[in-house]
Each structure stands twice: as C-alpha cells, then as structure tokens.
Amino acid sequence: MASVLARYRRSLVERTRHHLGYPYNLDFDYGELAQLQHFSINNLGDPFIESNYGVHSRQFEVGVLDWFARLWEIEKDQYWGYITNCGTEGNLHGILVGLSHYSVFKAARMYRMECVKVDTLITGEIDCADFGKKILLNQDKPAIINVNIGTTVKGAVDDLDLVIETLENNGFKGRFYIHCDGALFGLMMPFVKRAPKVTFKKPIGSVSVSGHKFVGCPMPCGVQITRLEHINALSRNVEYLASRDATIMGSRNGHAPIFLWYTLNRKGYRGFQKEVQRCLRNAHYLRDRLRAAGVSAMLNELSSTVVFERPPDEEFVRRWQLACQGSIAHVVVMPNVTIDKLDHFLDELVAKRAAWFPAGGSQIPCIAADVGEENCACTLHRC
Ligand SMILES: Cc1ncc(COP(=O)(O)O)c(C=O)c1O
Incomplete structure (x- = not known):
C-alpha cells in the first residue's frame, strides 16, 4: 500500500505541475x-x-x-x-x-x-x-x-x-x-x-x-x-x-x-484582491505572448480565462490538461499559474507549432468567428 500511495502522490505532483485548463487554484497549504x-x-x-x-x-x-x-x-x-x-x-x-x-x-x-x-x-x-x-x-x-x-x-x-x-x-x-x-x-x-x-x-x-x-x-x-x-x-x-x-x-x-x-x-479581502490582480496581469501576459507567436487568442475584459486555437495534438492537450470545446482551448489563469509556468507552456507550444505547421500556418479553423475580428490580432489567419 505504501508504494502504491507513493506512486500516486508522485503522479499528483506531476499532474499538478502541468495543469492549466480547469479553473482550480492548486496552490494552498x-x-x-x-x-x-x-x-x-x-x-x-x-x-x-x-x-x-x-x-x-x-x-x-x-x-x-x-x-x-x-x-x-x-x-x-x-x-x-x-x-x-x-x-x-x-x-x-x-x-x-x-x-x-x-x-x-x-x-x-x-x-x-x-x-x-x-x-x-x-x-x-x-x-x-x-x-x-x-x-x-x-x-x-x-x-x-x-x-x-x-x-x-x-x-x-x-x-x-x-x-x-x-x-x-x-x-x-x-x-x-x-x-x-x-x-x-x-x-x-x-x-x-x-x-x-x-x-x-x-x-x-x-x-x-x-x-x-x-x-x-x-x-x-x-x-x-x-x-x-x-x-x-x-x-x-x-x-x-x-x-x-x-x-x-x-x-x-x-x-x-x-x-x-x-x-x-x-x-482576507486584501489578499484576494492582490491575487485577482496578479491573475488578470498574468492572463494578459499569456494572451499577448500567444498572439506574438501567431496564435489566435482572446481574453474577455473581466476574465483570466485565455481562449485560443485548439492545439491539433491531443497528447499536448492532455499533457497541459487544456480544456477544449470545438476549435478552441483555454487556460484559466489561477493564483498557482505563475509567469514561469506560462513561459514553460508557451515555449513548448511554440516549439511544437513549428513541427505541427512546417509551412508556417495552422490548418485548424480560425477562431475569429468566435471572438470577433476586433479582438483577434492573429497574424497567421489574417483575421
Ligand atoms: C459557469 C459555471 N457554473 C458552474 C460550474 C460547476 O461548478 P462545480 O464544478 O463546482 O460544480 C462551472 C464549472 O466550471 C462553471 O464554469
């Protein structure tokens, strides 16, 4: 039993480290x-x-x-x-x-x-x-x-x-x-x-x-x-x-x-306020970096949920536990989602995209229809 539990604990640590898609704050003691x-x-x-x-x-x-x-x-x-x-x-x-x-x-x-x-x-x-x-x-x-x-x-x-x-x-x-x-x-x-x-x-x-x-x-x-x-x-x-x-x-x-x-x-109120502000800042950082990498992305004004085009690789989606619906995926920036974690995710995504789209453009449908042209600065899709 001890070894089963130890193995399970290790998998929880690893899965927690690579979680981005669901709106759960995984940082508490x-x-x-x-x-x-x-x-x-x-x-x-x-x-x-x-x-x-x-x-x-x-x-x-x-x-x-x-x-x-x-x-x-x-x-x-x-x-x-x-x-x-x-x-x-x-x-x-x-x-x-x-x-x-x-x-x-x-x-x-x-x-x-x-x-x-x-x-x-x-x-x-x-x-x-x-x-x-x-x-x-x-x-x-x-x-x-x-x-x-x-x-x-x-x-x-x-x-x-x-x-x-x-x-x-x-x-x-x-x-x-x-x-x-x-x-x-x-x-x-x-x-x-x-x-x-x-x-x-x-x-x-x-x-x-x-x-x-x-x-x-x-x-x-x-x-x-x-x-x-x-x-x-x-x-x-x-x-x-x-x-x-x-x-x-x-x-x-x-x-x-x-x-x-x-x-x-x-x-307390002050603590939550600081966390909310950090989440919104980090969400803007993620959206901007996605767009800079040519990934179609949107972020509602009051939200820390960053919506972007669904990666075409299910293994990648599962690795980062992205929540997907149709052609879109999202990351919910919670208090445990740091800039370091986002950088790690973004670096992997950018590297993978080069392999997914060797010609430089994605084959998946543009999400401009979902987000409205004014919200989409995607360069690959000419939205
Ligand atoms: C808008 C909204 N309502 C309700 C729920 C359900 O919440 P719970 O998972 O706590 O039952 C969710 C879950 O993500 C949600 O996003």
Missing part, C-alpha cells in the same frame, strides 16, 4: 488542519439550526456564510445560505429556490422546468436583444433566469443590470427570480474595480460560487446564499435530524467550511 482528519464532521441539516449530531462545524460554516453575505451586501438577518458540495449544487439550489418562490411542488421542480436557451454575443455573454424577444414569447408565466458571472469556456460575464432592465421593460417587474452563477468569478469580480457589482441590493434571488476554484480546497465545495424570505417556502422540519431540511443534500461535508474559513481568514 492546509497542513494545520491535518489534526481534524480523524473526525467525521457532518453538518447535516440547516446551518443555522443545530441537529442532534454533535460532530459538526456549523460555527465555521456560518462564519464563512457571513463573510460572503458581507461581500454580496445582504444583512445577516436577511439571508440564508449553506456550504454546498460544489458550484453545480449551488445552481441546483438557486433554481430550486426560484421555483419554490413560485410555489411549484418540490418533486416536479427539478425536472419539469421549461427551459429556454438565450443566444450569446461573440464574447460569450447573454444577448439581451434575444433575451427580450424570448421573454416576450413567455409573458404568461414568471421567469427564472440564470445569469452567468463568468462562463465556463470564454469567461464572459453577463450584464446583470441590462438583464434586470430587459425584464422590467418587458413587463416582468416583480415576476422574476435571478440566480447568479458565480462558480469561478463570483469571488474574483468583487475585486476588479471596473467590474459590474453582484449585490443583493439589486433584485437578485441567489448567488453561488465554487469553493475549490478561486479559493482553492482539497475537496470540491461551494457557497450558496439566498434571501431568507425565500427559504421558508422550500424547507420543512425533519424530526429525525432535529433540524430543517432546506439543502439539496442530506449529509454535508463538515470539513469544507473549516477549509474555506481558514483561507478566508488567512487571505
């Missing part, structure tokens, strides 16, 4: 928390109501939630939230709250929704002209809208104010519920000066963020915050738990809140 490994910490039930199971970490969970409530500007006595298992669970919960807000039965809620996809702009953000048209076709019912605070592939940020304006101008005032999916950027945007604000001072219903992405955590986790007024419609008391059932999962990871609490306290 939770050594001080090793003393808690021997406990089965479980926060089953509602974070604000103590269950009969005493090996929990609710005090840390509520501390983390208060931190996020302050970040997203909602008073302590006005919000409800919990630490989820991941960003996806936050989205599921946000939409679920949106549905229960409009009194649909829980069993039907998750699966019987009518879902309308809205077109996006070239940047990846929601096209509010199309959004306006689509809601007008559905005037007979209230709307639940998922607003993306950082899309997965292009790192686009939906214009929350314009989404609200579109709803209100089309007769939906008071008849909508907005869930903000801030899986990655939910914790980056507040620290970017020119970024539009996600705040409960606007008519939004919930915000979720992944804990293992920008914060960095050894296990997937997330944070979900909603308005307390919405949660009563959804929850019920469970005698067996001696708590309230308002979460999606039953048993809930009690270690995750302690990890999050630890990092939030260690770094």
